[in-house]
Amino acid sequence: QDPQPLTIAVGTSVLNVGYPMLTLPVTLGYWEEEGYEVSVEPVGASLQALQQMVAGNAAFAQVNASVIVQGNVVNDLPVKVAMANGVIDWSVSVPADSDIAAPQDLKGKTIGVFSLATGGIPLMNSWLASEGLDPQTDLELIPLGLGAAPVEALRTGDVDALLYWASATAGFENAGLELRQLASDTWAEYPDYSLAVMADTVESDPDMVVGIARGIAKATVFALENPECAVKLHWQNYPETKPTGADEETLLAWDLNNINAQLATLKAGFELNGGEIWGTVDPDGFDRLQSFLQETGVIDGTVDPASYLVEIEDYAAQVNDFDAEAIRAAARDCAMVN
Amino acid sequence: MPDATGLPAAASGPLVRISALEKIYATRDKGNVHALHDIRLDVADGEFITIVGPSGCGKSTLLKILAGILDKSAGQVEIAGRAVEGPNRDLGVVFQAPVLLPWRSVIENVMVPAIVQKSDLGAARQRAQRLLTMVGLDGFEDKYPRELSGGMQQRVGICRALVQDPAFLLMDEPFGALDAMTRETMNMELLRLWKSLGATILLVTHSIPEAVFLADRVVVMSPRPGRIAEVIEVDLPRPRRMDMFNTPEFGAHVGRIRRHFDSTMELD
Amino acid sequence: MPDATGLPAAASGPLVRISALEKIYATRDKGNVHALHDIRLDVADGEFITIVGPSGCGKSTLLKILAGILDKSAGQVEIAGRAVEGPNRDLGVVFQAPVLLPWRSVIENVMVPAIVQKSDLGAARQRAQRLLTMVGLDGFEDKYPRELSGGMQQRVGICRALVQDPAFLLMDEPFGALDAMTRETMNMELLRLWKSLGATILLVTHSIPEAVFLADRVVVMSPRPGRIAEVIEVDLPRPRRMDMFNTPEFGAHVGRIRRHFDSTMELD
Amino acid sequence: MTDLDVAAPAAPHAAADPAPAPRSWKESRLLPLSLLVVVLVAWEGLVILLDVPRIVLPRPSAVAVAMWDGFASGLFWPHLLVTLWEILAGFAIGAGVGIVLGVLIGLSPFMERLVYPYVVAFQTLPKVAIAPIMVIWFGYGLTSKIIITATIAFFPLLANTIVGLRSAPRDQIDMLRACTASEWQIFRMARLPQALPYIFVGLDVAAVLSVIGAIVGEFVGARAGLGYLILQMNFNFNMAGVFAILILLSLIGVGLHLLVVAIQRRLLFWSETHAEVTGA
C-alpha cells in the first residue's frame, strides 16, 4: 500500500537543526511507518503557514500558539491544536557583564527586536508594566531582524538588550556574544509552538492526525534522549544546514546550543500539558494565552478554550501508543549516523 | 472590368480625380500651415504627369495624400472611382528621401513590396536583381544602406517602387541626387518602362526640362497655400528623344513654365 | 600670419593640399569598397572649386575626410599647412542630407555652430535670421524640422553652414532638392557671399552647368575606385552673370565635362 | 473647404461612420475605470462563490472599509508620508546616480568595459540579503531605506541611459563634430535628447522598483512606514488592512508612473510618435 502524501507547512523560512520534532520523523521513517509520506515545507512565518493550511495546501501547520488563537478569535477559523509542542521561550538578553539585572533596569534603555510586529513585544510590555515601567515611554525599540544586525548592534552598544526567542538567542551566543537572560516567570506558562490542524481534517481523517502527532512525539522523545545524535542525523539529511567555519567540535557545540534551546521548550511544553502523556493539550494554557492576548489588545474577544482541542476519542492515549523506551534505546545507540 | 493597368477603371472618367482638395497642417507653434488649397486635377489612365513648383509648395503633400498615407483636410480624391481611404496595391511610390530599412540588405530593401504583397519571392528577387542592374547597382545587392552613397540609396528607392510593376507610380523627385548623365539614362528607362507597363505616372521634379521631356502634361504649382498655377499640355511627339531638348517647341514649353517661377515668386 | 580667410596660411603653397589620398571602406560582407584612389589636389586660398562625378564616385567621402569627420586610409591631407586630424573651426559644412536636430526649432538648428563655438548668441541669432530670410524661410524660424518640406530642410542646412561666416566651405549637393529658380538665385547669393567673405569653397553638384557657372576649377571624378579624371580651369570672367549660360565658352566647358560622363561610364 | 467626403460610394463604411462616438468612448477614461469595476465585482463574487477564507484573500468591500478606516482614523497618514518620502528620495537619488553613471559609461566604451560588469554584479545582489548590512552602515532610520530604494531604482536608468546615449544617429554626431563640438557638447545637443525616450522608460521601471525597494527596506527593520504597517497588520491578522496598504502602494506606483509620463510629454514633444496618424 502506497504511503499517503501530505504536507506540513512550517512557520519558518529555515528548517535548521531546531525542528527535530518535524525533521526527525522523516529522517527516521516514523511517519512512513504510519503510512504517510510527509513533506515538511518552510513557508516563511506562522501566518503564511496558517494561510497555506486554510487554503487547503497543507494538512497541518506548525505555528505559534498565538496565531492559532488569532485564527479562531479574529478570523472564525476552526483551527485545532494537534500537538502543543512548546512554551513561550522569549527572553530579554543582555551582555553577561551588563549592569542590567532586573526589569526595572531597562528603564531608558534601547532594546533590539526582530521587528516591531513581533509576539515578544506585548509579552515584554505587559511584564514591564507589571514591574512599574511604562513601556511606551521608558524604552526605545529598534527592529533588527535576524543575523548580523542584532549581534553587531549589541556588541557596539547601539542597543542595550535583545528581545528574541530561545533559538535565536542561542544563535547569538554561537556568534560570540556572552549573554544573560531576563524573562518573566509567567511566560513559560503560555503555550507556543504548536501543530495546528483544521477541524474538518480532524473529522474526516482522525487517524492521520493521530499518526502525525505520534511521529512528532516519538521524534521528541528521541531528540530529548540524545540531542547530539539528533544534530548529526540532521546534518546527514540536510547537509546545507551544517554550519561551517570552525572545527567539527565547535560546529557540534553550536548546533547543540541551538537544538538544546528548542528541546528545553519542547520539554517545557510537554510538562505544561501534564508532562505524562504525549499529545495532551491543556485548554487552560490556551485560555491563559487568549486572555493575555485580549488584555494586550492583540485580539478582541475569546472563544471557549475547549474548542482548541481536537475532538478525537482517546486522542492523547492514541498518540502516546508507542514504545518510548525502545526509542530512547535507539537514540542512545544512534546507529543510523554513518 | 479591370483594364490593362490592373486598376478597375471608373465606369467613365479619369483614373485619378482630385477636386477641391485642401490640406492644412497643424504645427506646434499654432501657426497652421495651409499646404494645399483648392487642388483640382484629373489624370487619365496611362497618362504621364509631371509636377513642378517651388520648394515647399505642397508637391510631396499631394503625393502622400494620393498614396493614402496622409489624411486630407477637405475635398475629394478618387483613384479609379474610389475615394482614397488608404494605400493601394497597384501603387508604387518613390519617396523624396530614400527611406530604406537599415537592417535589410539592398536587395531585401528592393523586395519589400513583394514581401508585403506576398508575391512569388523567387520571381521578385529576379526582378529586383534586374532593376538593380538597370540603375547601375549590380554588385551592391548584399550591402547595407549605410554603406551606400546618397545617390545609390535613392536608386534603391526607385527599384523598390518598380519591383511590383505598379500600374500607378508616384515619384517624388526620384532623380534629385543623381548626376546629369545617370539622370538622363534613368529618364529614358522610365519612359521605356512607362510604355511597356502602360502605367500612369505622377512625377515631381525640380528640373523644368525634365518635366517637359517626360510629361504629357506638366502641372505647375505655386506656394503658400499650394495651388495649381497652370497645367501645360506637352504636345511633343512620342517616343521622346534626347535631341528634342533643342527644338524650339521644347524651349517654348520650358520658357512658359519658367515664367511662372519668375513672376509668382521671388526665391520661394 | 593669418590671412584674410582667418585660416593661418601655410608658409607657402595652397590652402588645401591633398596627395595620394586613399579611402577604403570595410563593409559587412567583406567586399571592401575602394572609394577613393590616389586623389591629388591643391586648392588655393579663396578658390571656388566644384566637384562633379557620377553617383557613388566618392565625392561625399572626399568632403567628409576634408571636414575631419572620416579617417583616411592612406595619403596626406593638409589644410593651411596642417595635416587634418579632426574638424576645424573655420570650416562650414553642408551635408548631402540636411541632418537637422529634430528637437530644435529651425532657427536653433541654424545657430548650432554658433552655440558650439561659443559665439555671441545675440549676433548669431541675427545672422541666422538674415540667412533664413535670404533662403526664403522667414516665418519658419520657430517650426520644427519635421514640419518642413525636403527642400526647406536643405535650406536650413545651408544656413547652418554659413552662420559662422566660415573661411572654408564644404558643400555636398547643397541645392539638390531645390527648384530651378530657387537654385539659380541661391547660386548668385553664394557667389556674392564667396566674394564678400573671401572664402574658399569646395562644392559638389550634379548639375554640370552649375559646376561651370560657379567654379574657378571643376574637378571631374570617375568611379570605383574614385579618381580625379580631369581638373578643368574655367576662365569665364567674374562676376558671373546668368546670361553667360548661353555663351559658347560656357557650352564648351559643359561639353568637355559631359564627355567624361559619356566615355568613362555607362549609367554609373 | 468645408465640403466633406460624402460621395464615396465604393467605401460605404466611411460615410456610415459620421459620429465619432466609439472613438471618444475609447479615448475617455471610462473604459479603464469600467474595467476596474469589472475586476472588483469579479473578485468579490469569486471570494463569495468559492468561499475563499478571508485570511487568504479578503473581499474588496472589506478592503475598501479598511482603507476608509485607515485614513479616517489617521492611522495611515504618518506611515504614508514616511514611505512616500523614502520612495521619492530613493527614486530621485537612484535615478540621478543611474543617469550620471550611465552618462559616464555611455560616453566611454572603456568605462563600460571597466565598470559595467561590476555594476551588473552589484545589482544582482539580492537587496534583501544586503539590507542588514545597509542597516548596520546607515543606521536604523530612513537613510538606510532610502539607500536600499536607490540601489534598486538606479539600474534601469543606468542601462537605459547607456544604450540611449549610443542610439544617437551617426550623421548628427558627425554634423556636430564638423562644427568642432566637444564630446560634452555632442552629449548635450544630440546624445542626451536622443537618449530621452530610453531614459523615460528607465524612469518608469525605476518608479515601480522604488516602491518595492522602500517596502523591502522597511520589512528588514523599520519603525514607521507602510511596509512596517503591513507587518503590523499581518501580526494582527488584518488581511483587509494589508490589502488596503498594497493598493495604496499600487496607487503610489501608478502616480509616479503618471508623473513620469507627464514630464515625458513635455520634453519629448518633438518625437515622431505624437505626429498625426493617417486614418487608413
Added chain:
Amino acid sequence: MTDLDVAAPAAPHAAADPAPAPRSWKESRLLPLSLLVVVLVAWEGLVILLDVPRIVLPRPSAVAVAMWDGFASGLFWPHLLVTLWEILAGFAIGAGVGIVLGVLIGLSPFMERLVYPYVVAFQTLPKVAIAPIMVIWFGYGLTSKIIITATIAFFPLLANTIVGLRSAPRDQIDMLRACTASEWQIFRMARLPQALPYIFVGLDVAAVLSVIGAIVGEFVGARAGLGYLILQMNFNFNMAGVFAILILLSLIGVGLHLLVVAIQRRLLFWSETHAEVTGA
C-alpha cells in the same frame, strides 16, 4: 597606397603614437580584472586594518575559502542548479510575456490606456507580500519561484518593448503602409527591428531582476536553492558562506548579461553604433 602619414609636422602626436599599445591594453580584459584585484586587496586590507568583525563583512580570503569548500564538498551544486533553473525559466517566461504584452500594448494606444495602469499597479505590489498567494496557487515547488521571478522580470521588457515599438520613424512606417503592409507586417519589418535596442536593454535589466526574483522567491519559503542556502548560512552566522553565494549570484547575473550582449551583437549588426568612429 601603403605610404602612411609620416609627414605631418604640425601634429607630432600622431606620428609619435605608432604602437597601439595603450589601446590594446585598454581593450584587453586585463584592466577590469586588475580592478577586481585592487578592490579585493583593498577590501581585505580594510577589514584587517579597521578590524571589522567578520560577522559584518568577512574577508575576501575567507569568502574564497567558503566558495572553494562549498563546491568541493558538493554542497553548492544541487542548490546552484535549482536556482539557475528558477532564474532561467523565470527570466524566459517573464521576458516572453513582457515582450508579447509589450507588443499588444505597443501596437494599440487603446490597450495601453486600458491595461497599462493595471500592469504598473500590479508591478508595484511587493512580491514578498503576494508570495503566499503564489504558493497557494502554484505549490511549494519550483513553479511558484519561477512565477515570482517571471513577474519581477517581465516589467522592464514590457516598458522597453512598448516604447521601442513606438520609436520606429514615421517615414519607414509610411513607406510600408504605402506598400499596403498590414499592421502586422509593419510590426515585423519596421517596428520590431527598431525596438530591438530597447528590448535588449529590457533583457539586461530583467536578467538582473530575475536573479533577485528567484532569491526573493526562495526567501519566502523553499527547501533548496541558493536563497535558501543564504538563509541557512545567515542563521549560522556563516557570513563568508553568505558572501560566497552572493558572489555566485553576481556571477550568474554577469553571465546572463554577457549572454544578452552576445545575442544583441549578432542581431543588431546593422546598428550605427558599430560603425567606424573617426579618430578625431
